[in-house]
Amino acid sequence: MNKITSDNHYKNLIGKKRFWNLSLIILIFIGVILSSKIIDINVSNLLNGMPRLGDYVSQILPSIESNKLFLGSKDQGSIAYWYFNLPKYLKLLFETFNMALLATIVGSTLALFLSFLAAKNTSPNSLLFFSIRRILEFFRGVPEIIFAILFVWVLGIGPLAGIIAMTLHTTGSLGKLFSEVHENSNNKPIEALKASGGNWLSEMKFGLLPQVLPNLISYALLRFEINIRASTILGFVGAGGIGQELYLVINFNYYEEVSAIILLIILTVISIDLLSGYLRKNITRIEND
Template identity: 50%
Template sequence: MSTAAIAAGEAAFRAARAQRRRATLFGLALLAACLLLAAWVSEAHPATLLAGLPRIGEYFHRILPTLRWEALFAGSETEGSLAFWFYRLDAWAWLLFETANMAALATLMGAAAALLLAFPAAHNLGAGTLAYQLSRRSLEAARTVPEIVFALILVWAFGVGALAGILAIALHTAGALGKLFAEAIENTEMGAWDGVRATGGNWAEACRFAILPQALPNLLSYALLRFEVNLRSASVIGFVGAGGIGEELYKVISFNYYEEISAIILLVILAVAAIDLFSENLRHRVIGALGGAA
């Protein structure tokens, strides 16, 4: 290769690298401008943030319990003990159990609705333009509205209690899982689909026997993750009277019962961690069973 050709190649490489750098710098500058504009519109001023950070630390310091090692395992009447910190553990545990039941039932209802809508919402299955558009738009509408807005509406319709919370979370879950389910279905191999259709199977039978077995591990993983998310959601929507531990948490926050706030938050964290461990174990078992069957 001649020296001129090598020099021309190096010049072209340097020019392309310089162009990429300019494009990168322009993109970063545009991103910075957008972030500054967003901060200005939302009034996220640095002075306000700096003034508020110490108050956040002060609040977390207030909600920490005053535990003493010599009294740590004493009874609930002894200040500084774990029992004194969790003096209402029986009531909180029941409310947390109710919250977990709300999350489980809402996840089951939402996942069932999402599964029904995910097949026509999957572009590769050819359900028809009308069915595709209706299912897609329905899922978008369901996941766009926050659970707490659904809860406010349903509390007005059904009254204060767990039913409104379950339905609110189920509606949002259907929209969120429906999109994920549809994308998982779109990533499946279509060979089995073609085989079922070629042997005379209809559209529903092809979905059941060709697509569902392939997508099932991903669908289960998404549903279990959503169950964990819904436990947190169920804790929040109780603020508007939709049942569960959220109502109790809202009460103690309103009355500044600082140590009770940290106790309830710790219980919710432990519950989420337990559900995460259970979900991971269950997912591996199901995937192993499906792999063994295959």
């Protein structure tokens, strides 16, 4: 008797699972067919492009020859020839780095101020809470490159447009993350301050900030990594940084420079990621010292 019911139960479970799996597969299949119809993709298109892609990749790869590797910048096949424009790239990379850093600092400062108003437990006023939240949502939802197009129009071509665009986006996303940290904080220190007669400002400064600060710094560092990536592409719309040079080089078909710049960008992004990851890991230790 017992055996039969457990067998039935097993069959039931398997049947249910099969049904779900099958419906998932059908759903994905329909999605793929529908999507390929919408964007008019077909196999011949893809196959025609493949050799062109191969050509392009082989064109942008540098022609490095192992016996000429360390010759001067006049000899084709050496690294120096490939990177003959290195001083310019480094200058642009420095600009890119500074754009990201400045946007992160200003954006996280703004986010810090707004986050107190956008957290449920610390907001002094529910109307203010609601409106600040919506504003942050808007700044977070619009991609920074859209803001960049707008500010390039207003302020002219240059890094300033990119900085402001990134600052707005940083404020939006960090404001939300910061306010969530506030909401998860311990309420007791704040209540103690309230009970001993502290005003709102001192409640925030002495009751809330000490417990949330390591988290906030860690989020800001994470945002810095994201901004470094973003600042490398904002130049595509004229908002400064190395992206502007990359866009130019790709569109004018300076093939070898494309790979040179992309390699530099990758190295920068990876090393900043590693550095910031290290700092984030150790941030709680530094705070406790």
